[in-house]
Amino acid sequence: MSKILLVDDEADILEFLKYNLELEGYEITTALNGKEALDKLTENTDLVILDLMMPILDGFEVIERMKKDSRFKNIPVIFLTAKNGEISEIKALELGAFDYIQKPISPKKLLARVKINLKKTEDRGPKQKYPIKINYGPLVIDKETFKVFVDNVEIYFPRKEFEILYFLINNPDRVFNREFLLKEIWGADVYVVDRTVDVHIRKIREKLGKHSDLIETIKGVGYKLKSVK
Numbered sequence: 001m002s003k004i005l006l007v008d009d010e011a012d013i014l015e016f017l018k019y020n021l022e023l024e025g026y027e028i029t030t031a032l033n034g035k036e037a038l039d040k041l042t043e044n045t046d047l048v049i050l051d052l053m054m055p056i057l058d059g060f061e062v063i064e065r066m067k068k069d070s071r072f073k074n075i076p077v078i079f080l081t082a083k084n085g086e087i088s089e090i091k092a093l094e095l096g097a098f099d100y101i102q103k104p105i106s107p108k109k110l111l112a113r114v115k116i117n118l119k120k121t122e123d124r125g126p127k128q129k130y131p132i133k134i135n136y137g138p139l140v141i142d143k144e145t146f147k148v149f150v151d152n153v154e155i156y157f158p159r160k161e162f163e164i165l166y167f168l169i170n171n172p173d174r175v176f177n178r179e180f181l182l183k184e185i186w187g188a189d190v191y192v193v194d195r196t197v198d199v200h201i202r203k204i205r206e207k208l209g210k211h212s213d214l215i216e217t218i219k220g221v222g223y224k225l226k227s228v229k
Contacts, residue, residue: 002118003027007037008051020107034062043071052081063095076117096159136169137228138211155207161200168225177222
């Protein structure tokens, strides 16, 4: 039975979603604000459904704290929010959210997205096809701990940035277009705009510093990672 932490500051919405998720057999823990969510979060939590606009700590602050904690940084997060706008969606994805759903939302749609995101998490486990730890020129990337070292200095990478870099390192000198990277990293069933890839690549380059040229832009095609000697 998958364990879901459901967070929303509107009690009626919380109870409505809790009821529908429990009908599908999920074990639900609820929280009314960001602080309560972090207090109730455990290593056994399989998924967090997180409202964006909340008192005390908003959704962005909650996921930022989760990503800095080795116990929780790999737990998938779905943002559930009434706030519109591409900027908020891109920020949520940059911070490592798996999905971003706007209210109002039907229970059937939410259940479908929950199943998709839990399945993606399960698929990443036993089907791991790449090395856990990779030394790549000035970079060391560890899939088990989700840590990246640049010139022996640990640099924090949000989940999606980490996954893009990890994928490219395992496929040096191969060019991948935006559509392929979106499907590989976010999955075919999750809608995100092409520009999301560009934003993530820019952030990765910033973190690579003087080694930013390791990631090449192939104009009109996509991106590739240079091989290192």
